[in-house]
Amino acid sequence: MAVKQTYTDIELAQLLDLAAEKKAAGYRCVNTHCVNTVDGVDIIYTFVVDGGDDVYENYRIKNVPHHGHIPSIQGYFPGVFPFENETQDLYGITVDDMLLDFHFNFYSTDVSEPMTVITPEKKAAMEKAAKIAKAKAAKAAKDAKAKADAAKAAAPSATEEKGE
Amino acid sequence: MTTFVATVVGSICFAVLAPIVGCFLDGLDRKISAGMQGRVGPKLMQPYWDVRKLLQKEKMSVNTVEGTYIACALFFAIVAGGLFYSGGNFLLCTLVITLSSLFFIMAAYSTRSPFAEVGAARETLQVMSYEPMVIFTAVGMYMIAGTFDVAGLFDMRHPLICYGWPIFLGLLFILTIKLRKSPFDISSSHHAHQELVKGITTEMSGPTLARVQILHWCENVLFLGWTGMFFLSAGPASLIVALVFVALVYFLEIWIDNNFARVKWQVMLKWAWIVALVAGGINIAVLAFA
């Protein structure tokens, strides 16, 4: 549903203060989830206050290093224990000071940190996309250079004409 | 000596006939329940096929003593039935059938499984709930008929129901517990969808469970016999009248099963004792002093 939504990037150090602030203002934590990227794991927290503006506020912590640590917000929002345990199990990010901690056994998957696994097909697709992007960028640079050269070539002749 | 012979003969006949009648009653129960629920329901002989299937299965018991206890339970149920239907001592019959229930409970405890243990604990509470009323029934019978012998009822001018109708109502109340029907099917119901998996029979399977099923059939026939006993007299058609009322009572039990949720054991214990004390107590007091 096209609900009202905002997106803000924050730092990891701001997380607990943010959680405390939202709790005091009567928000509830809707969701916590992670996105795996090559540079690390992005973690997104979503809060909403019912009966207010009904805006889903999404806060993103970018590039938490793989196998890094983040603090738990279960002290403020005890209901998020499934999501924080999922963060541990599926992404390999250790969540410190959880109230209900399953110690990497919440899902008990065969492969550890499965969501950070980049399959060979996906790797090939990413490399292909990177190659295409590089070629596109090179072509765009070449076109820009040619355009600049052409402009340069046209300008001296203009000044020559002017100068005469 | 003749009592002993009569009991043995009665038990053998009961052992043969009661499972057949019980199986038919069970099939009828399931068919009528299905009709009340808007379903087609299973075939009338489905319980027979179920038990036959169970008898053919592999023996997978947790221990060997469980089967022995169930065999004892079945044996004493047959003896109780033989006692009753051969016109023997009603009080002895009630005590023997209680012994059979105790063996059933022991079988469940012997498996040491958590669900079976909780089911067995609940079955013990069930026994505790209905025993007072059963004893009052025996007492009331003695006070009205002057004898504990069921055969003596055929010499009476008026059936027990005339002077013992409060006791009969009390017996009807606990009949729901004894027949394991909602709202009092707390230790093991016909349906597995309850909090204790299958309760007392959780760890029983294959031939043992088949024997439990036959045990329940024999018990049902016996308890319906107790209900019919209230309508026996010296009159020529009393047996027919008794059978008609037994059928009505059985239909009533099916109706109650389909129209009530299961209650918790505290409620069952409380109400069974209240009914026993009120119905049984008042009837006996009236009989003693009037």
Add this chain to the structure above:
Amino acid sequence: MGKATIIPFGPQHPVLPEPLHLDLVVEDEKVIEAVPQIGFIHRGLEKLTETRDYNQFIYIAERICGICAVGHSLGYAETVEGLMGLEVPKRASYLRVILHEMSRIHSHMLWMGLAADAFGFESLFMHCWRLRERVLDLFEAMTGGRVILSAVRVGGMVRDQDAATLAHVQEVLEGIKDEYHEICRAFLNDSSVRSRLVGVGVIEHDDAVNLGMVGPFARASNVVNDVRCKEAGAYAELSDFTPITSTDCDCYARVEVRAKEILQSIDIIEEMIARIPEGPVFEKPKGSPADGAMACGALEQPRGECYYYAQGNGTKYLQRMRMRTPTSMNLAGMAAALKGCDLADVNMIVLTIDPCISCTER
């Protein structure tokens, strides 16, 4: 007596609709503590965005759960449409609401049947499911499927419904109402049912807010929390919508809220059918989601608020698709309600959160 035993409840238990494991620490039929354990049905569906493009993924989203199938396909489609800035035709959004509310009716009826079975009232269970069959027949007439409909796609609907079909829907739902009132009476007024539900599994309002509960589970504790109030999609067209709440905070209140929501859904469907505009039902999506684009969405599924998040990466495969289902938020509430209850109440309490563990674990 007084010895604590541990009763393993689930994952295979006849009364549980979904695989959930609870280690119940029990003393004399009183539960001291219950720790939930899930993970038996984790299929890693969210990782499939890497190999299924955004049009194909809707079939995966539908199959997260059989009962919530319509809700998930709808939530997914609307989130991806938000991601791509796609405007869905009005008729399609009305049809989506009609199907979703019918899904709520069938889900609540299924749940009421299971609740009746849990407290031993088998005939009520059969009657609820018999009525539910009529709704499933409607689904089959409209879309060809009874449980997994595949009626929604990114950009609109797979097929339109003509006026005759919508009139038939209205007729069947009106017909259900009378029999449904009988069932409600049995649920809400029967003394043996009340003895199993009233005062059981109480969660006070403040605890409900603290634990972040959602859906009818929370509304029974007087927490006004319903995404339909946030007026997104065709729900904004409703003339009047008030979420059904109760102040009793126990299992009985949860049954009452769900029972009344069925009637409310029938009214919503009738209003939608009366006011549905003419027009196309599909707008073909062009291109792919932009690199780095993010969109989120929410939907009031039968079990509560379901939150969706989608992120694009410039290709036809989504970078990330997240579906946060209502049961995951309610697990904490369930664990809190189980403390100190009777053993006989365990299955009632577990059922009153309307657990959909396959949604929770994906």
